[in-house]
Amino acid sequence: xxxxxxxxxxxxxxxxxxxxxxxxxxxxxxxxxxxxxxxxxxxxxxxxxxxxxxxxxxxxxxxxxxxxxxxxxxxxxxxxxxxxxxxxxxxxxxxxxxxxxxxxxxxxxxxxxxxxxxxxxxxxxxxxxxxxxxxxxxxxxxxxxxxxxxxxxxxxxxxxxxxxxxxxxxxxxxxxxxxxxxxxxxxxxxxxxxxxxxxxxxxxxxxxxxxxxxxxxxxxxxxxxxxxxxxxxxxxxxxxxxxxxxxxxxxxxxxxxxxxxxxxxxxxxxxxxxxxxxxxxxxxxxxxxxxx
Amino acid sequence: xxxxxxxxxxxxxxxxxxxxxxxxxxxxxxxxxxxxxxxxxxxxxxxxxxxxxxxxxxxxxxxxxxxxxxxxxxxxxxxxxxxxxxxxxxxxxxxxxxxxxxxxxxxxxxxxxxxxxxxxxxxxxxxxxxxxxxxxxxxxxxxxxxxxxxxxxxxxxxxxxxxxxxxxxxxxxxxxxxxxxxxxxxxxxxxxxxxxxxxxxxxxxxxxxxxxxxxxxxxxxxxxxxxxxxxxxxxxxxxxxxxxxxxxxxxxxxxxxxxxxxxxxxxxxxxxxxxxx
Amino acid sequence: xxxxxxxxxxxxxxxxxxxxxxxxxxxxxxxxxxxxxxxxxxxxxxxxxxxxxxxxxxxxxxxxxxxxxxxxxxxxxxxxxxxxxxxxxxxxxxxxxxxxxxxxxxxxxxxxxxxxxxxxxxxxxxxxxxxxxxxxxxxxxxxxxxxxxxxxxxxxxxxxxxxxxxxxxxxxxxxxxxxxxxxxxxxxxxxxxxxxxxxxxxxxxxxxxxxxxxxxxxxxxxxxxxxxxxxxxxxxxxxxxxxxxxxxxxxxxxxxxxxxxxxxxxxxxxxxxxxxxxxxxxxxxxxxxxxxxxxxxxxxxxxxxxxxxxxxxxxxxxxxxxxxxxxxxxxxxxxxxxxxxxxxxxxxxxxxxxxxxxxxxxxxxxxxxxxxxxxxxxxxxxxxxxxxxxxxxxxxxxxxxxxxxxxxxxxxxxxxx
Numbered sequence: 001x002x003x004x005x006x007x008x009x010x011x012x013x014x015x016x017x018x019x020x021x022x023x024x025x026x027x028x029x030x031x032x033x034x035x036x037x038x039x040x041x042x043x044x045x046x047x048x049x050x051x052x053x054x055x056x057x058x059x060x061x062x063x064x065x066x067x068x069x070x071x072x073x074x075x076x077x078x079x080x081x082x083x084x085x086x087x088x089x090x091x092x093x094x095x096x097x098x099x100x101x102x103x104x105x106x107x108x109x110x111x112x113x114x115x116x117x118x119x120x121x122x123x124x125x126x127x128x129x130x131x132x133x134x135x136x137x138x139x140x141x142x143x144x145x146x147x148x149x150x151x152x153x154x155x156x157x158x159x160x161x162x163x164x165x166x167x168x169x170x171x172x173x174x175x176x177x178x179x180x181x182x183x184x185x186x187x188x189x190x191x192x193x194x195x196x197x198x199x200x201x202x203x204x205x206x207x208x209x210x211x212x213x214x215x216x217x218x219x220x221x222x223x224x225x226x227x228x229x230x231x232x233x234x235x236x237x238x239x240x241x242x243x244x245x246x247x248x249x250x251x252x253x254x255x256x257x258x259x260x261x262x263x264x265x266x267x268x269x270x271x272x273x274x275x276x277x278x279x280x281x282x283x284x285x286x287x288x289x290x291x292x
Numbered sequence: 293x294x295x296x297x298x299x300x301x302x303x304x305x306x307x308x309x310x311x312x313x314x315x316x317x318x319x320x321x322x323x324x325x326x327x328x329x330x331x332x333x334x335x336x337x338x339x340x341x342x343x344x345x346x347x348x349x350x351x352x353x354x355x356x357x358x359x360x361x362x363x364x365x366x367x368x369x370x371x372x373x374x375x376x377x378x379x380x381x382x383x384x385x386x387x388x389x390x391x392x393x394x395x396x397x398x399x400x401x402x403x404x405x406x407x408x409x410x411x412x413x414x415x416x417x418x419x420x421x422x423x424x425x426x427x428x429x430x431x432x433x434x435x436x437x438x439x440x441x442x443x444x445x446x447x448x449x450x451x452x453x454x455x456x457x458x459x460x461x462x463x464x465x466x467x468x469x470x471x472x473x474x475x476x477x478x479x480x481x482x483x484x485x486x487x488x489x490x491x492x493x494x495x496x497x498x499x500x501x502x503x504x505x506x507x508x509x510x511x512x513x514x515x516x517x518x519x520x521x522x523x524x525x526x527x528x529x530x531x532x533x534x535x536x537x538x539x540x541x542x543x544x545x546x547x548x549x550x551x552x553x554x555x556x557x558x559x560x561x562x563x564x565x566x567x568x569x
Numbered sequence: 570x571x572x573x574x575x576x577x578x579x580x581x582x583x584x585x586x587x588x589x590x591x592x593x594x595x596x597x598x599x600x601x602x603x604x605x606x607x608x609x610x611x612x613x614x615x616x617x618x619x620x621x622x623x624x625x626x627x628x629x630x631x632x633x634x635x636x637x638x639x640x641x642x643x644x645x646x647x648x649x650x651x652x653x654x655x656x657x658x659x660x661x662x663x664x665x666x667x668x669x670x671x672x673x674x675x676x677x678x679x680x681x682x683x684x685x686x687x688x689x690x691x692x693x694x695x696x697x698x699x700x701x702x703x704x705x706x707x708x709x710x711x712x713x714x715x716x717x718x719x720x721x722x723x724x725x726x727x728x729x730x731x732x733x734x735x736x737x738x739x740x741x742x743x744x745x746x747x748x749x750x751x752x753x754x755x756x757x758x759x760x761x762x763x764x765x766x767x768x769x770x771x772x773x774x775x776x777x778x779x780x781x782x783x784x785x786x787x788x789x790x791x792x793x794x795x796x797x798x799x800x801x802x803x804x805x806x807x808x809x810x811x812x813x814x815x816x817x818x819x820x821x822x823x824x825x826x827x828x829x830x831x832x833x834x835x836x837x838x839x840x841x842x843x844x845x846x847x848x849x850x851x852x853x854x855x856x857x858x859x860x861x862x863x864x865x866x867x868x869x870x871x872x873x874x875x876x877x878x879x880x881x882x883x884x885x886x887x888x889x890x891x892x893x894x895x896x897x898x899x900x901x902x903x904x905x906x907x908x909x910x911x912x913x914x915x916x917x918x919x920x921x922x923x924x925x926x927x928x929x930x931x932x933x934x935x936x937x938x939x940x941x942x943x944x945x946x947x948x949x950x951x952x953x954x955x956x957x958x959x960x961x962x963x964x965x966x967x968x969x970x971x972x973x974x975x976x977x978x979x980x981x982x983x984x985x986x
Contacts, residue, residue: 016478019393021387023409023453026446030424031412037423039384048304048650050676094316110317113324115500115532116549118507121542127325128330128535129820133342153761153816153965167319173500187564218458222451227418241762242816243961250416257418258643258953261669270419282407289403339824339847362616421647429655514644517607517637517657529640533615 035274042267043235052264059268068244071271072252076273078159079248080227085172086167087223088216094171095178096204108179115172122169123236127152129238130161152238155245162246167234170226181215182208221284228277249273331540338536355479355537363531365541368524373548374437375523376506379444380452380498386445387452387497388490392482394453395460396468406457412450420447421514428515435516440523443511448501459493460486495559503549572903604632606886606893609662611645612713612876614638621909622902631895632889638649653678658881660890663713666701666875667946673879674709680880681707685891692898693915701875701942710877711894712913716837718768718872718943719858719928721844726754735857739776739864746812749832758831759964761816766960767953768835768872770814771944772861773804775870779863779939782870786947788985792978801963801970803864808964816965823848827855837874838928841911845922853923859940860931868939871931874946949984956980 040169042059044052044181063069114122129135132150151156185208193207209216231250234240240247240255248253249269259267329494330338332347334354341347363538393399424443425434433439463486471481487494512523524545531538580672613619619636627634637659639645652658653673662669673679686708690696693714694964702710722735730749736742746756759765775782784790785797807813814822814831823840825831827848834840842850845972860869876899880890902916907913911925916933920926931938945953956977962968 013398016397016399019389019397019478019482020399020409021407023449024405026386026442027412027449029411030443030446031415031420032408033427034409034420034423035415038419047672048646049653049678050672094313094524100306101310101313102306107313107317110320112553113321116503116546116553117542118528120525121507121528122323124532124535124538125327125542127818128820129323129326129343132821133824134326137342138344149815150761150817150821153472168565172494176496178447184415189642216300218455223453231416231418239762241960241961242965253416254418254643260950261646262951263422267419270416274415278407278411281410281414285403285407289406289453336847336849339820340827340849362620416644421643422651425647425651429651429657434657436650510641511643513639513641514647517609517648517659519635519637526640530614530616530619530638532640534617 035271038267038270041264042271044264046263047261048263055264059264060272063265063268063272066267068247069252070251071244072269075159075246076228076248076250079163079230080224082160083163083166083170083222083227083230084220086163087102087170087227088219090167091171091174091219092178092212092216095175095182098175098179100181104179107173109173112172114169117169119169119232120236123165123233126165126168126233127237153242155242158238158246162233162237166230169233170223174223177215177219178212181212185211217284217288221281224280224284225277228273228280249276297561327539327543330536331543333536335536345515351536355540357540358534358537359541359544363527363541365524365527365544367520368522368527369548371437371521372506372512372524375440375444375512376502376504376548378441379448379505380501382441382445383448383452384456384494384497384503387449387456388482388487388494389465390449390453391456391460392486395457396463397466397478406453408451409453412447413454417447421510425514428432435518435521437521439515440512440521443515444505444508444525447511448497448504450496452501455493455497456490459490463489492559495556499552499556502552506549525532604630604886604889604892605635606630606632606660606889607635607637607894608763609637609639609640609645609659610650610713611639612663612790612903614640618909622905625899625901626893626896629899629901630712632893634893653881654883656883656885658884660884660886661878661880661893662869663876663878664710665946668878668950670702670710670877670879671704673705674704674851677786678883679709680882680884680887680890681709682711682880682891682894683708685711685894688761688895689898692895693917694898695914695916696941698875698914701946702877710879711897712914713876713878714839714906714910715873715914716839716912717928717932717940718772718835718837718874719931720833720835720861721826721840721856721858721924722833723826723829723831723850724855724857726829729829730754730832735859738866739862742862743807746807746810747787750811754829755814755825755831756812756833757814758822758826758834759814760819760822762819763957763961765813765816765835766964767944767957768806769958769964770956772835772870774800775872775941776800776861777803777864779867779870779941782941786944788981792974792981793945797969797974800864801974805963805970808966813964822854826850838925839911841922841928842909851926855864856924858924858928868937871938871940872943873932873940874943950986952981 043054043056045059046052046185047053094107094111098104098111101107117125130151136148137149152163164216189207189211190203193203198206229250230248231254234246234248235250235254238246240251250273253266253269253273255266256262256269326343329343332350333341334351336348337347337351368500383459388407390405394402399405428434428439433442466470467485468481471485476484506523507531508523509525509529511527513526516522528538530562531541595695613622613636619638623634623636630677639648649662649664664673686694686696686699689711690699698712698715699708702708702712726749727733727745730745732745732748734741736745749756771782774785774797778796781790781794781796781800784794785792790797814825817825822831822834823844826834827844827850838858841856841858844850844856845852860871860902863869878894880887880894894963898915900915903913903915904918907918907920911922913920913925913929920929932940940948948956959968959973959976963970963973
């Protein structure tokens with residue numbers, strides 16, 4: 001290769017980076033600078049209106065010594081584990097059922113519909129539905145009087161109620177992905193297995209699920225990031241209560257900043273949460289990038 | 293179709309599968325039933341009756357009149373349609389380019405660039421409020437439609453890029469090589485060859501990102517103050533004390549999303565298949 | 570052919586949008602000859618209330634008041650804190666009293682409203698309120714609302730339980746609770762948020778001893794003072810006897826109250842119009858009010874809260890802002906706020922609603938009632954949040970008197986050195 005061609009190659013390589021430019025400019029301009037600002041803010045004490053005061057890492061040490069922070073961490077773990085599980089398994093099962101059903105477009109539309117609602121609207125409807133005169137009352141009518149209470153004010157129970165509600169709203173896109181994945185499976189290995197007389201269970205475990213693994217990876221990463229960041233639904237349904245028992249890290253960050261005016265503390269929680277998500281996303285992606 | 297391959301033969305399991313789906317569907321559309329019962333009631337009747345009871349007299353028209361009298365729902369919808377549509381469109385165009393570069397062009401440190409763009413969805417969204425507000429005020433984008441449009445474009449990019457990159461990775465290099473031999477450069481390959489192929493994936497991105505921007509309340513009301521610029525969700529939030537009117541407003545407001553969904557629906561199954569290759 | 574169609578459609582959509590986006594700036598630059606002020610708030614989110622109040626307010630003001638209600642807390646705080654020094658600052662906005670008002674006032678961001686106060690005192694606003702809104706001898710805010718927390722009771726429920734007279738001593742109050750319970754009515758309603766725990770905390774402590782309450786608020790008395798234990802034991806006994814209902818949604822709480830499912834709710838007077846209009850109770854007939862009686866025969870304590878409105882120094886047209894403030898306290902505007910929110914700040918117009926009229930009479934009867942600023946604004950904000958969380962735990966039965974008070978005392982040390 002002579003000098004001339006390497007030079008041309010160089011130019012065209014640089015031109016390739018131009019394709020990234022608009023997206024990078026917008027993302028960096030809005031979001032990366034925001035996170036930079038937040039990192040700086042996390043070393044200050046600030047109430048939103050007075051002068052900022054530099055206090056070093058005190059916000060972080062305060063957070064680690066705060067019992068409520070660890071409750072938030074525990075709740076975040078609940079959310080990530082269970083909502084991830086539900087958001088992965090339920091759409092997959094439903095997708096398998098739907099492709100075999102009598103009217104798959106109808107069922108697909110029904111299960112997708114909640115995803116078109118706004119978080120606020122969906123939350124308000126659900127709050128009204130879960131009021132003691134709503135669904136709990138129905139349980140009372142059929143004899144479960146103990147169930148007639150405000151589920152959202154019972155610690156731990158409320159977190160699981162909210163996880164279900166999140167699932168209701170959140171599985172739409174995942175479901176579409178799995179249905180599409182199932183529809184485009186390579187038929188050869190399935191047919192081969194069927195000729196060999198494989199059982200249904202074996203067919204799914206050994207042939208169909210592995211073939212869906214690329215879909216699963218996409219769903220997994222999206223659901224993972226979303227489950228860490230769940231905010232709307234908790235804020236509307238319990239505001240983190242009763243007595244801060246259903247707070248997650250996203251809630252703590254919001255409450256510290258925008259309810260208590262401790263913007264520095266809120267920023268520190270935000271940074272910690274961001275680091276956790278970044279690490280989780282990184283490990284999730286590293287393999288994907290390697291295999292490509 | 294590969295559907296058939298997975299279809300169960302025995303009648304019993306077919307009945308079982310469909311009944312399970314019917315039961316689940318009931319739970320999924322239950323809130324719609326709830327909303328439809330609710331919009332028939334007056335505020336007082338709604339407050340004092342169980343939701344499954346029918347309204348003694350239908351108040352649907354009164355609730356509609358209430359919405360029209362007390363809000364400019366049309367203006368809000370036009371604003372949000374604009375933010376949602378333009379935001380999603382710009383995001384798709386820029387993400388197409390970025391995704392193409394990341395999947396097919398000679399870019400070093402792909403993972404770094406990918407993470408840089410994807411990070412936009414990783415950070416908790418609330419932390420954007422103050423810095424963006426500050427910046428907008430300084431450059432005069434605060435309370436302008438252009439500002440809202442730019443913000444929604446930016447926030448839609450990461451997800452759009454993620455989905456489109458997945459699609460491009462799945463496109464075989466041979467197709468591109470063939471085009472290159474015919475004399476097409478990268479730009480032409482992207483728009484003449486990949487764009488038509490990606491139409492299904494683009495539909496997915498358009499739909500989800502339109503829905504996000506259209507349904508957003510927090511950013512919409514933070515970065516605007518004039519009533520002519522506020523998004524539709526700000527209007528809806530003023531009905532929180534009148535639940536039947538709010539439910540009715542929600543139904544009216546969701547019409548564009550439903551229309552868009554049914555318009556793009558044809559592309560879907562195909563579209564999402566590529567995203568996961 | 571199809572491609573060209575697509576292109577045309579896309580292009581025209583873009584052009585339409587560009588035109589539309591451009592139109593925005595035109596709207597903003599429209600010259601307006603009449604007076605125009607901007608009012609930001611987190612209070613007038615209900616359209617009906619907003620219009621009912623804004624119409625007479627604008628008429629009294631003789632100009633346009635642009636109402637900008639924020640339905641989202643983060644949005645509101647961000648918008649206010651980030652525009653308070655800029656030219657896009659609103660003329661007037663609502664804020665929170667106590668520490669939050671203090672930090673705005675002492676950082677020199679607010680217009681001093683001493684001269685406006687002279688006028689509005691002449692218009693009938695009580696000068697007592699001024700003290701709660703003043704720092705270093707200057708008033709930095711005017712009241713958007715002043716409201717009292719009272720025990721609203723369902724008269725039907727009381728009749729059914731054979732209670733013919735409103736309890737005038739604490740023992741009578743406990744007897745009334747017992748009577749309600751014996752006829753199957755839960756005595757006291759309970760909201761599923763932090764409201765219940767904080768209003769009951771302050772009510773019980775002040776009913777035990779008003780000075781104890783004030784001492785707790787300013788740090789001169791410890792949370793582990795023996796009197797605190799005795800007061801909390803009274804509360805604990807009430808909780809154990811089942812006088813408090815299970816926590817439920819606000820709307821459910823009102824409904825149960827309206828339908829005699831619970832006998833009393835401890836709530837703000839601004840709920841009276843709502844209970845009348847939306848829940849079918851009638852003031853003076855089905856609905857009435859009293860104050861939790863003192864345990865010792867001292868004056869009954871009437872808790873009040875003040876929601877301030879402030880004007881940033883950076884805002885344009887300060888004189889118009891002052892006109893706008895004065896217009897808020899005209900009889901016309903006040904009649905509307907009374908009607909819509911049950912709140913009246915001037916003395917010159919009569920209160921027709923019997924329940925509100927009764928509450929209004931209490932506020933001016935200083936021989937029988939002691940008006941005290943509620944806990945929420947009366948103690949440092951960080952400590953307040955901590956105490957309210959602890960009290961929520963206590964009310965739900967997962968914490969003991971001792972554990973609760975010790976935890977609060979430990980936290981209080983950080984704030985009162």
